[in-house]
Amino acid sequence: MKYAIEKLGDATVLSPLGLSLLNGDGIANFIEDSKRIVVDANFSNWHQYHESGKEPDTFEAAGPREKIFFDPATVRAAIVTCGGLCPGLNDVIRALVMTLHYRYGVRDILGVRYGYRGMTLHYGGTAIPLTPELVVDIHTRGGTFLGSSRGPQSVVEMVDFLQRRSINMLFTLGGDGTIRGAIEIAEESRKRNLNISVVGIPKTIDNDIAFIDRSFGFSSAVAKAKEIIDAAHAEARGAPYGIGLVKLMGRRSGFIAARASLASGDVNCVLVPEVKFELDGNNGFFKWLETRLEQRHHALIVAAEGAGEDLMANKNNTRETDASGNVRLVDIGIFLKDEINEHFKKLSRDVTLKYFDPSYLIRSTTANAEDSVFCSELAQHAVHAAFSGRTAMLIGTWNNHFVHLPMSLTISKRKTLDPDGLEWLSVVENTGQPPRMTN
């Protein structure tokens, strides 16, 4: 099956990029619409495919097209960043502006302030014109030059904003919620017969958007998280029966915890939402920790924030409720810290636990070189996609190729760490933790 991308109309304008369609002329090529990337690179079952005659699933390849939909002279673009901070936001903004300006000659680029909020009636006047001079150095700082905010806004007001300012390209940088908003904006624009291309650059520091190899900022987040783990390691080794406990981002997916622990090479146990564990019992976490401390005198533990939710649910039953009677959800980091301390207190064994909760620190770091390259490429492909008239789509990489992804597909499910897969295996091998910590 060929995953289809929505288009505003026929592409009839000649691209100003000056590339070629010829191989071997030393000039980079336009990409043909027919180029497609296979979804499942695992070809163990080729014969099955062949015999069934069923076409393997494929995504459309990204890249500049020879014929484009928009006449560059008529383009007014807008950029908006939504949700939490993520390394590389400024790199993407910068590269969008540079590509629009220098490659396609777009002179009208608007920066929306503080997320979707900045497109509403009340705040719509705060948007600022973006130029190469203004954005040339913004990537030397973390965060987002445009500001961000959370939460949905009136789609009517947002499309009013675009319509009023004759904007025909909207680049949205954000995660799940932002993508949902972008889909609505694309729909509302279609209803109004506005030719607005809505192209998203998926932002998720947790790397948990489906059908995307990796998201920008993830490499930088892992690198920063690794630094924190190093610090926790020093604390663990520095005290008698020292325990370093690091909580990292990852409400549903443990990618940062897993990769950062692999990067460190010093972590003894990684806890992620995808793999259940128990605290008590012969195969439980506490038993493992007791043994570890006895043998090696220190322990280094990394927990993704969504790990062990079932354990806390149990605890929560018997715990505090807030004024409205709602169970107060306990943070896994604080929870583990308290449980570990309590456990060893009961055993009358002195341990020194140091707890690290570095989330804001990680997400606000600048992009590393790996992400800078990636952000630059994502932005370029987003601009090419928008110029080709595509809409309601994301730029992503899949099997190491840049592709166009229907927005609706990417929010249909969430990418998680496969407990049966190679990546988790590497973690288990690297830490030496028990393959299973349930009884």
Add this chain to the structure above:
Amino acid sequence: MKYAIEKLGDATVLSPLGLSLLNGDGIANFIEDSKRIVVDANFSNWHQYHESGKEPDTFEAAGPREKIFFDPATVRAAIVTCGGLCPGLNDVIRALVMTLHYRYGVRDILGVRYGYRGMTLHYGGTAIPLTPELVVDIHTRGGTFLGSSRGPQSVVEMVDFLQRRSINMLFTLGGDGTIRGAIEIAEESRKRNLNISVVGIPKTIDNDIAFIDRSFGFSSAVAKAKEIIDAAHAEARGAPYGIGLVKLMGRRSGFIAARASLASGDVNCVLVPEVKFELDGNNGFFKWLETRLEQRHHALIVAAEGAGEDLMANKNNTRETDASGNVRLVDIGIFLKDEINEHFKKLSRDVTLKYFDPSYLIRSTTANAEDSVFCSELAQHAVHAAFSGRTAMLIGTWNNHFVHLPMSLTISKRKTLDPDGLEWLSVVENTGQPPRMTN
């Protein structure tokens, strides 16, 4: 076509890893021999395949096997690092030792000193036993803990070395020459009926080994190169008509130059071996540089060491010969520096050119987090492959999956930057340099 991997014999021993073959049990899985990864993920031509009935090319997937060839109790492993330095060598050494020791229980691990030389008769006695304690912190330093050297050695002496010490697993970290040596060692072992598994971890800071998405150390090298480019940028901006010129590694392939320039976002022109350019003429490099300096007062140029070889060949004809009458090969960096200075001198225009040649600095840096993860995974898969009885193969990633590659295949050609491809296109778009600088 299924690319086949040579095996020493049937795998009949049960793996000690304690993994499962079941999905959904929360325990990471063994990998089945039948799992294969498609070579060409571009499926534009699916129907062609389907109609021809020709099977798409595939590589064998890497990963731990349930049944292995070697009884861990009998394994004696050796590790050797060859050729120039590369970020991550110590990470790979460390992870090999950790995986052999902790996962498979191997207690005999030998570190060969100073490359293949350390396996020869003369130097064979210098090898050192490797333990987790010894290697636990080596990745905090660049270079190779074992030392390295260049050049081929007597295959007979090297296999004598392995035979004499009853070594049955050899892990080779090196590039082209090292892989050729490893193939010979595997062949000679086979002739002698020695069951020695020879598994390579491909090392090429230039990222130019065929059928490998990326090589370890490449990410770190790009990050370091980006720092140098930042410095050259400061020099270029700091002087009237300042020119920053950075020579980076890449004799045949311009990957580091291309990626580091993308990471910087400030480079104005990238010169690589794969894309020809001329100095003179209306479309030439000098004309571009003159315009750039006039308009923006500074310029930042990155050249891969193999760029412009044809230009230097011409120059070399009319230039100095050394004492023995050999033409003295000119370095592209020095060459460009001299030519640019000469050119503007002729035009009576003052320029201030600062030249950077940071190769040793780049290759001797420590691995960044991205590479640390990757080195750890490569080492784990190398150990799994060796235990499964595979030999004369490399561990690599292709289409984002870890695979087994026949050594002979990877040296059959060299990976280069495709001048018609997306990666080069991104560079051209990012720098704004002319798509073609020939007349």
Add this chain to the structure above:
Amino acid sequence: MKYAIEKLGDATVLSPLGLSLLNGDGIANFIEDSKRIVVDANFSNWHQYHESGKEPDTFEAAGPREKIFFDPATVRAAIVTCGGLCPGLNDVIRALVMTLHYRYGVRDILGVRYGYRGMTLHYGGTAIPLTPELVVDIHTRGGTFLGSSRGPQSVVEMVDFLQRRSINMLFTLGGDGTIRGAIEIAEESRKRNLNISVVGIPKTIDNDIAFIDRSFGFSSAVAKAKEIIDAAHAEARGAPYGIGLVKLMGRRSGFIAARASLASGDVNCVLVPEVKFELDGNNGFFKWLETRLEQRHHALIVAAEGAGEDLMANKNNTRETDASGNVRLVDIGIFLKDEINEHFKKLSRDVTLKYFDPSYLIRSTTANAEDSVFCSELAQHAVHAAFSGRTAMLIGTWNNHFVHLPMSLTISKRKTLDPDGLEWLSVVENTGQPPRMTN
């Protein structure tokens, strides 16, 4: 007045260092006992001195002596690290070992595990012999290679430990409490007629030990704290009415908060224990913050942990007590975070406050180059001092010169930021905060 340093006896042994006493021979010189450094470099009141005939206060200069007290062949040294982590501990340990081993030929060096605790009867057996090979790379990691612990131990047991092992040099790395312990050890040794030189390298990440220009690790701590402030800045700028709030170390002295804020250049308000402030009122902190947010839409605030204690005391009166009825001391960071949020809630104004508490992260970082040099010098001078037979003293720098300080003097008072001085002035000028925030 000449501050005197206690000595074990006459120095009669010729130093093995091979230095000279001659200027101009190109060989570094021994330092003469008569060299002294003035305490107060401010000479506004020279005439007063001169007329009174009173000698200005001076410290003894550090450095290697030509005649030493201990015969190197008889020396058994021990090193102990106490209290919280601090960048550079491993650099000092390494340099102590290197200087003892290579410069003075000492072959018996003992590393005490986990602070003074490791010198007690129960744990005294855990000490490990230190060699150059063992410590050569330890400075690439943060923390302390030897481990540390808090709290006083039996001085009798500790001197028993030294006596039993014939240790005649003890190097103590620690702060106030450690120095007090060291004084007791020196006294007890004297009572037992043991010739044990006890030399301290003052460790205080807060830089608050009296008569010491700066302490090792302070530069690294400031650099790391600056990184956190950068992150908080990104968070503040990234949200509508964003507030970044960073709590840094400094219970009694605000040096880290002050210096790190200066290093950042982006901080808008620094709160330290030495300068009182009020929250309410026309000149209070809240009024300032309201104005700042109105005008600039974000604010970046740094608070030393000991700031505003009087404010919390008031709050604490009316607040929670724990199970035992003790008032629960509120953390300034949490306190300010809550108060600010409450304040703006009352005003019905949305603010987005992100709180950073990075203490463990800062203290466990590796030493930067500045501190590496400093640690190396401190360790060398500590060894010289011990060999010269001095005891109950610290190595420090004063007016940019290395000096010997009587231990008792350094704990007689605490160094604090002078609210009337230049350093605080620089902060006020840099942040633009009101010189006074009291009514």
Add this chain to the structure above:
Amino acid sequence: MKYAIEKLGDATVLSPLGLSLLNGDGIANFIEDSKRIVVDANFSNWHQYHESGKEPDTFEAAGPREKIFFDPATVRAAIVTCGGLCPGLNDVIRALVMTLHYRYGVRDILGVRYGYRGMTLHYGGTAIPLTPELVVDIHTRGGTFLGSSRGPQSVVEMVDFLQRRSINMLFTLGGDGTIRGAIEIAEESRKRNLNISVVGIPKTIDNDIAFIDRSFGFSSAVAKAKEIIDAAHAEARGAPYGIGLVKLMGRRSGFIAARASLASGDVNCVLVPEVKFELDGNNGFFKWLETRLEQRHHALIVAAEGAGEDLMANKNNTRETDASGNVRLVDIGIFLKDEINEHFKKLSRDVTLKYFDPSYLIRSTTANAEDSVFCSELAQHAVHAAFSGRTAMLIGTWNNHFVHLPMSLTISKRKTLDPDGLEWLSVVENTGQPPRMTN
């Protein structure tokens, strides 16, 4: 003797800073003109002073004055950066602008482009107005935002430039040559009865300006140099008989070489201009190197660029002359590299020497936190000094206090490493190199 600072006239305007003169009021204080810092903190010879009645030499303390010379409303300031790049230039520019603008309310600040050249008739029109918005992020990049150039310019034209634009404060960032130029500008202004305050912030990456504890950028340069040394160390350890050779800045003074080697802790030999050495003979460098390689199999050497000039002079006599017959001066790095290779070739011993020449890389780096603080303080004190009407002076630190230095004094001699002093001693102890390498 009191070193006197030239003043433009009486200070009669009340400072707008809002500080106090009272101690204990919690408001930072103005500094009184009478505050002075002693030049020689070594008080071994106090009695001599006392008996002679001779006043010890002192410098005037820096800091804001209660009464100032210039009415802020009338101030037009200019900033110029001259000579080679140095870390921190942008930090100083930024802090000058911030202090002038926010503290004293100056609205006319001019940035001179490309050094003194930008004040000449031909280029005088290129200067740009500086505002807080423009400079707020410039310190995230190395180099100088204003550009720089070398060489003297017509003092008449430069003062014309100042006069034409009614500039009454000139801040010069530069070394020896720049200071000489600034003295001339101050003199010429005086002749023309112009009240122009010329205040210099001394810039010397070599840290070789007299009467200045340390210069801005030095700490960052040392830190970067240490990174290069780490790389050379990896290369040295990575090859059989590997030699890492690093040339660092320092034509007359070996401070960077000395400090960076101390910071590394891995260097085996440091060569500086201040300490002579010979290559041959029993006590020569080669003999030491042979022994080192035999015993430890690798060696790490750091040479300041001005080291061994006498050796090269000999060599130069017998070497190449250029087209005009001038002896071609040999670079110490290249010279040593060639000599070492030749020497071991003669001995038929294989060595692998890797040579590093990182000067541009070091000087173009960004300021570290240590230097950021320092640059900020220097700039603040420079503005205070200018407002107080002082001229022809530099801001520096001496004995850890900020002071005013007469420009003429600082160029009267050069600061060098004292071969008999503690700093060089630390190097000798740290490297273990022979105290003397002459025969």
